[in-house]
Every structure is written in C-alpha cells, then in structure tokens.
Amino acid sequence: MRNFWTIFKRELRVYFTSPIAYAIMVIFLVAAGYFFYNSLAYYSLLSFQAMRNPYLENLNLVDMVLSPLFGNISVVMLLMVPVLTMRLWSEEKKSGTLELLFSYPVRDIEVLLGKYCAALAVFMIMVGLTGFYQLVLWALGQSAPGVALSGYLGMLLLGAAFIALGVFVSSLTENQIVAAAVSFGVLLLFWVIGWSASTVEAPLGRVFEYLSLVKHLVNFAKGVIDTADVVYYLVMIFFFLFLTMRSLESKRWRG
Amino acid sequence: MIEVERVSKYFGPIPAVREVTFRVNPGEILGFLGPNGAGKTTTMRILTGFYPPTGGSVRVAGLDVFENSLAVRKKIGYLPENVPLYGEMTVRDFLFFAADIKGVGKAKRNEDVGRVMEVCRIEAVAGRYIKKLSKGFRQRVGLAQALVGDPEVLILDEPTIGLDPRQINEIRSLIRSFAGEKTVILSTHILPEASMTCQRVVIINQGVVVAEDTPENLGARLSGGRRIKARIEGPADQVLAALKRLSGVRAVTSGDGAGSYLLEVEEEIRPQLAAAVCKSGWDLYEMVQVSATLEDVFLNLVTEEKTEVQDHA
Numbered sequence: 065m066r067n068f069w070t071i072f073k074r075e076l077r078v079y080f081t082s083p084i085a086y087a088i089m090v091i092f093l094v095a096a097g098y099f100f101y102n103s104l105a106y107y108s109l110l111s112f113q114a115m116r117n118p119y120l121e122n123l124n125l126v127d128m129v130l131s132p133l134f135g136n137i138s139v140v141m142l143l144m145v146p147v148l149t150m151r152l153w154s155e156e157k158k159s160g161t162l163e164l165l166f167s168y169p170v171r172d173i174e175v176l177l178g179k180y181c182a183a184l185a186v187f188m189i190m191v192g193l194t195g196f197y198q199l200v201l202w203a204l205g206q207s208a209p210g211v212a213l214s215g216y217l218g219m220l221l222l223g224a225a226f227i228a229l230g231v232f233v234s235s236l237t238e239n240q241i242v243a244a245a246v247s248f249g250v251l252l253l254f255w256v257i258g259w260s261a262s263t264v265e266a267p268l269g270r271v272f273e274y275l276s277l278v279k280h281l282v283n284f285a286k287g288v289i290d291t292a293d294v295v296y297y298l299v300m301i302f303f304f305l306f307l308t309m310r311s312l313e314s315k316r317w318r319g
Numbered sequence: 320m321i322e323v324e325r326v327s328k329y330f331g332p333i334p335a336v337r338e339v340t341f342r343v344n345p346g347e348i349l350g351f352l353g354p355n356g357a358g359k360t361t362t363m364r365i366l367t368g369f370y371p372p373t374g375g376s377v378r379v380a381g382l383d384v385f386e387n388s389l390a391v392r393k394k395i396g397y398l399p400e401n402v403p404l405y406g407e408m409t410v411r412d413f414l415f416f417a418a419d420i421k422g423v424g425k426a427k428r429n430e431d432v433g434r435v436m437e438v439c440r441i442e443a444v445a446g447r448y449i450k451k452l453s454k455g456f457r458q459r460v461g462l463a464q465a466l467v468g469d470p471e472v473l474i475l476d477e478p479t480i481g482l483d484p485r486q487i488n489e490i491r492s493l494i495r496s497f498a499g500e501k502t503v504i505l506s507t508h509i510l511p512e513a514s515m516t517c518q519r520v521v522i523i524n525q526g527v528v529v530a531e532d533t534p535e536n537l538g539a540r541l542s543g544g545r546r547i548k549a550r551i552e553g554p555a556d557q558v559l560a561a562l563k564r565l566s567g568v569r570a571v572t573s574g575d576g577a578g579s580y581l582l583e584v585e586e587e588i589r590p591q592l593a594a595a596v597c598k599s600g601w602d603l604y605e606m607v608q609v610s611a612t613l614e615d616v617f618l619n620l621v622t623e624e625k626t627e628v629q630d631h632a
Contacts (some may be wrong), residue, residue: 070419078407160403164464167367167397168420169389316370 067170071178072185075152079186084151088144089190092312099136100197103129125201126211126287134215134285137194137223138278141187142255145223148186149230151239152179153312157238172312176305180231187223191216211287218284221297222277226251228304235311301305320344320472320502321366326375328361335361336526338375343519345471346499349518350534351506358526359506361401363476367397367505379472396465400476402457406450410441413449413466414467421468431467438493439463447480456459462490473503479512491516546609547582547589548574553601561599565591578604 079085100277107128114123129181156162195216201207229250234243258276273279280293321343328336336358343349353359362371362402366377368388377384384391404415423431436442439459444452449460458478465473478494479487494516497503507513513520514534522530522537530537551558555573562571562580569583582592589606596603 066422067420070416074405074416077412078405082407086503159406160399160401161405162403163364163369164397164403166369167392167395167399168417169392169422170420171389258372 065174067174068178068181071170071175072182075179075182076185079182083209084148085186088186089149091195092140092144092190093193095140096133096137096191096194097197099140100129100133100194106198125206126208129201129206130208130211130215131282131285133197133280134281137191137219138281141191141219141223141226142251143248144190145187145226145230146233146244146251148183149227149234149247150244151234152231153181153235153308154238154240158240164211166316172309176231176308176312180227180305183227183231184224187227188220191219191223208287211285212239212289214289215285217289218281218293221284221294221301222281225277225297225300225304228301228308229254232304232311235308235315267294267303320347320380321504322378323362323366324376325379326362326365326372326377328365328370334526336365336372336523337466339523339526339528340375341528341531342380343502343504343523345502347519348494348498348505348517350513350520351357351504351514351523352508352510352520353506353523354508357508357523359508359523360476361526362523363397363400363474363504363506366474367395368392377394394471395469396470397474398461398465398473398475398478401480404449404457404460405484406448409443409446409448410436410452410463413460414463417464417467421470423468431469435463435466438466440489454481455483458482458490462493473497473501475505477506477508479507479509486511491495509544524588545584545587547584547592548579548605548607548609549582549592549599549603550577550579550605551603552578553595553596553599557599558596558601561595562592565595567591611613 107123107125110128115189122260153162166172198207198209198212202209207248230243230247233247233250234240237243237246254275256276257272258279261273261276263269264272274296280296283290283293323339323341326336326339327334339358341349341361351359351362361370364374365381366383366384368391371385379391380394382391382394405416408416411432414435415428418428418432423494439462441456441463443458444456444460449457452460458481462475462478465475475494479490482490491512494503494505498518505513505516518533518534520530520534520537521528555578558578558580559571559573562568562582565588567584567586567588569585571583572581574580584590589608592606593603
C-alpha cells in the first residue's frame with residue numbers, strides 16, 4: 065500500500081510537471097465546452113419555438129442537453145485517453161527505468177495500480193472540471209442532478225475501462241506513438257462493434273452489441289444505473305489489468 | 320553472501336549465460352569481467368531478480384532471488400547499465416522516491432538521502448532536473464540511488480563507462496571505500512579497472528565463466544615465470560645460440576626478424592645478457608622485462624574459447 069502511494073504520487077507528478085496533463089485537459093475542455101454550449105443553445109432556441117408549437121411539447125433537458133453531452137465527452141475521451149496512457153509503460157521501457165524500478169522492493173501489482181490510478185486521477189480531474197456545466201444549468205434553473213450524477217458515474221466507469229486498455233497496450237511496446245495508435249484503434253473498434261449488431265446473425269450480433277462500449281453508456285446518460293452495465297465496465301477493467309500483469313511477466317521471461 | 324549456482328539463461332534457443340557458478344563473500348568486491356555481449360548484464364539482471372533464470376539458482380544472504388524476490392531486492396542496491404534515471408525529476412525528488420520505495424521511512428529519509436548525496440558529492444545539483452545533468456553527475460546520481468537505504472549488496476553494471484579519467488578515479492575510489500562493509504559486484508570490460516578496484520575477478524566469455532581468481536594470481540598463472548624482450552643487432556643464428564647458452568634461460572624465440580628476441584627465463588639475467596652481448600661485439604638496443612597483465616590473461620582466455628567453439632563447429 066505504501067509503495068502504491070509512492071508510485072501513484074510520482075506518476076501523478078510527472079503528468080503535472082510535464083505538459084501532458086495540461087495539453088490534454090485544455091483540448092478536452094475546449095471541445096467539451098463547445099459541445100455543451102452548442103446543445104444548450106439549440107435547446108434554448110427550441111424552447112422558445114415550443115411556446116408557439118405544440119408538437120415540441122415533449123422537449124426536455126436530459127434528452128436535449130445532458131445525454132448528448134455525455135455522449136460527446138466520451139468521444140473526446142476516445143481520442144484523449146490513449147495520449148494519457150501511452151507513456152505509462154512505453155516510456156519506462158524505452159529509457160530502461162523499468163529495470164531500475166523492478167530492482168526496488170516493489171510488487172508488479174503495486175506499480176501497475178499506482179500507474180493506473182494516476183492516469184485515472186488525471187481523467188477524473190479533467191472530467192470533474194465539466195461539473196461546472198452542471199452549475200451553469202443549475203443557475204439557469206434547469207438542473208437534473210440525478211441524471212448528472214448517473215452520467216458522471218458512467219463516465220468514470222467508461223474512462224476506467226479506456227485507461228485499463230490503454231495501460232495494457234502501453235505495456236506491449238516501448239514506442240509511445242505505437243501505444244497511442246493501437247489503443248485508439250482498439251477503443252474505436254470496441255466503440256463501433258455495436259453497429260454490427262443489426263447486420264450479424266442473432267447470437268453473435270447480441271455478443272457484439274453487449275461488447276459495445278457506447279451501448280452501456282447510453283443508460284447512464286439517461287439516468288439509469290443498470291448493474292449489467294456496471295458489471296460490463298468492471299469486467300473490462302479487471303480483464304485488461306490482468307492482461308497487463310501477464311504482459312509484464314512474459315516480458316521478463318522472454319527478455 | 321551471493322551464491323550463483325549453475326545459472327543459465329536462454330532467450331529462445333539462444334543461450335545468454337550457461338551454467339555460471341561463482342560466489343561472493345561478505346565484504347568482498349568482485350569484478351565481473353568480460354567482453355561486450357559476454358553475458359555480464361544478463362547475469363546482473365538475474366541477480367536482481369529482473370530476469371528469472373532458465374536454470375540454476377541464485378541466493379543472496381541465503382535467500383533465493385526468485386522465491387524471495389522482495390526480501391532480496393531490499394538488500395540490493397543496483398546500478399543498471401547506461402544508468403536509466405527518471406529525467407523529469409530533480410535529483411532530490413528522485414532520491415526521495417528511491418528512499419520511499421525502499422522503505423527507508425519518513426523519519427530517516429532526509430538523513431539517508433543527505434548521506435548518499437554527500438558520499439556521491441551531488442549536493443550541488445540536488446535541485447536540478449536529472450535530464451539536464453552531465454554524464455558524470457548522472458552516473459553519481461545512479462550510484463547514489465543504489466546506496467539509498469544502505470543495502471548490504473551493491474550490484475554495479477559498468478559503473479565507470481563514459482566518464483572522463485578524473486571521474487573514473489573518483490568512482491573507483493568510492494567503490495574501493497565500500498570494501499569490508501558492503502558486498503559489491505562490479506561488471507566491466509575494462510581490465511585495469513578490475514585489477515585496480517576488485518579483490519577477485521570472474522572472467523566470463525560467451526556466457527561461460529572461463530576463470531576466477533585474484534587479479535595477481537590470474538596474471539601469474541598465465542605468464543608462468545618472467546619474460547624478457549630484447550632487440551640485438553648481430554648475426555641472427557649466432558645471437559640465438561649465445562642467448563640459449565646463458566644459464567637460467569628456458570627458451571628463446573626469434574621475433575619479427577628485425578633483431579628482436581623473446582626469452583623465457585627463470586631468474587633475473589639481464590646483467591648477464593647485457594654482458595654477453597657486449598663481449599661478442601653486438602649492439603644491444605632494447606631490453607625489457609614483460610610480465611603478463613590481466614589483459615594478456617583475458618585475451619588468452621577469450622581467444623582460447625573462440626578456437627574451441629570453432630572446433631566444435
């Protein structure tokens with residue numbers, strides 16, 4: 065536990081003493097802010113029209129602003145998480161510090177969790193900053209705190225799964241660019257795999273649909289917390305962290 | 320303190336180290352000598368538990384490095400080859416990190432880091448980023464992190480590579496100062512380094528230990544007595560015959576034909592040699608006693624190994 069903290073603090077510090085965290089956060093916040101502003105502006109425009117048009121009666125904040133916001137944020141995450149995780153192992157492998165690190169009396173799992181949680185912490189700070197949008201909505205008298213909380217829980221689980229995958233890919237290569245590109249590709253694949261659900265035969269189609277990262281976020285973004293979705297993300301997280309442990313071990317056997 | 324028993328390491332079908340066996344006694348400084356690619360770094364990585372060996376066992380202070388990896392790593396200070404360090408940290412932060420992870424404890428941490436910075440003389444750069452440091456300072460920071468936590472065993476992989484002569488001397492005398500209190504394994508491909516710093520030398524070539532002894536004994540073993548190199552101008556056959564007649568001369572070989580001779584002798588005969596040459600009216604241009612250095616032993620062992628391997632093929 066003590067070693068976990070030591071690793072965690074060091075990794076978090078590296079994120080913030082280098083430009084990585086700031087670059088990712090600024091780009092993320094600009095993009096997310098734009099999405100938020102756009103959907104809010106569109107929502108208020110339609111709200112004015114709704115006063116004259118009875119067909120637009122069913123207009124609501126959750127469908128018009130919150131759900132799209134979480135959807136959009138997760139698309140930006142798809143691009144940003146690989147950049148966040150690419151250095152975690154690749155950098156240490158390339159510079160040789162991995163050998164130094166493992167000559168210290170520290171367990172592989174402590175190093176892994178320290179690194180993983182540091183990336184997750186940066187992610188949480190970044191997404192947490194979008195909580196400001198909820199304050200804006202609240203100030204406008206339009207808040208839906210329940211949906212917002214459920215949405216953020218979904219974001220956290222989604223991000224944790226993304227990062228687990230990114231950490232695993234980073235453990236496979238000593239090249240950061242390769243790590244980022246492969247993480248992005250695999251995440252994208254998990255993202256769009258659900259599209260095949262309607263074109264592929266039933267059993268396989270269902271599997272594809274279940275594997276889709278997006279599908280499980282949809283419920284959270286609507287304010288529905290389904291244990292099936294929670295389990296899905298937890299399984300993804302454990303699966304990729306487990307693979308990372310194996311990858312670290314095999315690296316040492318093979319040299 | 321360190322017992323290496325028939326350790327082998329294969330990367331796929333390629334053997335990096337084969338059946339390596341040696342011991343290091345407590346307080347001893349052992350030189351691990353070999354040409355580049357001989358398997359030095361692989362052996363060091365096995366000692367620190369970074370690589371599990373394919374066969375054999377390594378025990379440090381009685382503990383198997385594979386079974387009790389964490390306990391062993393607590394006792395070891397390791398300086399990897401090429402000194403990989405976290406460049407984006409300052410020297411002090413990095414040493415604090417090393418102290419934390421080695422379990423030095425908050426109370427003693429300041430004192431311990433202060434001590435190693437003093438020993439390695441890096442106090443002046445304590446606040447600098449490691450990536451901005453010169454090679455010499457990096458090397459010393461690497462040594463400092465190995466010393467943090469006061470480990471009993473130091474494993475140093477080529478600790479003086481890439482340093483200028485003055486820095487090399489500093490590092491060497493620092494390492495010599497550990498004699499008696501720490502067990503040190505130091506790998507190098509520079510022979511004088513081993514003979515200057517180490518009490519005992521293990522020579523490894525192509526993954527196999529080819530010799531193990533003190534630097535002096537290794538030198539004596541090869542030379543098998545003294546040798547004298549002389550350059551004499553005179554009729555070659557007569558000179559050769561005259562040299563052979565001298566008492567105490569075991570064998571004479573004529574060199575490159577330009578009047579140089581190599582004598583294997585049992586005792587000091589240089590005065591008699593000089594007298595004999597003068598008496599016959601020849602000219603004596605040069606006369607030196609050559610003693611085999613570690614370098615000769617090394618080259619000899621390494622070449623022997625090579626011919627043997629070729630024979631097998």
